[in-house]
Amino acid sequence: MDFNLEVPELSEEKFDNLKLVRRRFPPVPAELVEFIKSGSNFIIAGHKEPDGDCIGSQLALRSAITRLGKKASVLSAGPFKRTELRNYISEFDTSQDYLARAGEQPDGTRVIIVDCSDIERTGDIRGTLEKYPRAVIDHHRSASHQKSSPGAPVYVDNEAPSCTILIYKLISALSLKLTSEEATLLLFGLCTDTGFYRHLTEKNADVFEAAAKMIRYGASPKKIFRITSGGKSLNSRILIGLILARAESHFDGRLLLSYETLEEYNSFGIESRDSDTLYQLMMTIEGVEAVVIIRQERADNCTVSFRSSDKINVMKIAVSFGGGGHKNAAGLSIKGEISNVKEKILESFKNIFD
DSSP: OOOOOOOOOOOHHHHHHHHTTOOOOOOOOHHHHHHHHTOSEEEEEOOSSOOHHHHHHHHHHHHHHHHTTOEEEEEOOOOOOSGGGGGGGGGOBOHHHHHHHHOSOOTTEEEEEESOSOGGGGGGGHHHHTTSOEEEEEOOEETTOOOSSTTOOEEEOTTSSOHHHHHHHHHHHTTOOOOHHHHHHHHHHHHHHHTTTTTOOTTOHHHHHHHHHHHHTTOOHHHHHHHHHSOOOHHHHHHHHHHHHTOEEETTTTEEEEEEOHHHHHHHOGGGOOHHHHHHHHHTSTTOOEEEEEEEEETTEEEEEEEEOTTOOHHHHHHHTTOEEOSSEEEEEEESOHHHHHHHHHHHHHHHHO
């Protein structure tokens, strides 16, 4: 069997045309660099229920700021429900831990919120964060994309595949070279948010160039893959099976919808979730262009997660309900039970599929 693939040669003209689709990251705002350089003590916060991108962004930025001779702490409301985050939990403070250790903060204290723009998404650490000037570094488009506090900088690029890419650019703008630890944290966040590059396109050459630099500075894709793909529980596989078994096909098979009940949420716990694997399985079904998972997390409230192919922009649907995200991955929180939330979500897809 001949596995040789013929790769057509590109003329200079064709190569120049290809470069037109290559996307370059917007520059780091000068006011954000000054916000960090003129501060002395920082709280670096992320959203509640953090993922690898959030954790990697917080820890890498803390490392860079401390190398500038400044103090920095990382705060999170948790819970750290993902198995790949186990080794990082001890690095984080809650508001109570932080205040007990640090006491009253000096006037120079500043907050940087990463991987989200809405301070409400930081959870129960919000009260601590609101005391100080705040900056935002984020790659999501949300219903309330606005400055965190008057005069504070916002660094947002909703086309960036991960927040760690923005932290990578910021570290360079601070005239620092990556340490091996920072490179690993940044690549960890990039890999978790892109599904090991599954969601990247021909426009993302700069992302691969950034990843190559992280690897040159000591990050190991092999080790990161082992961390992110291993350590899953049997219950996580049972839960995937239950959700798959009740999946419903809508709009001639173009949309798959399923749900997790409150009983399952209470029985299996959030640590048994393996959403990435679940979405992968559902999106590989022939004809499927979008996937919806509804989770009843409280008796009166659900979270809804979306994934889609390039044909469908699920972010628009999420934003219409007060959520946010990206074109192909988005989410929201909504009051109600599975049955009525399902009706609302299906209704929102009618305009898209009809």
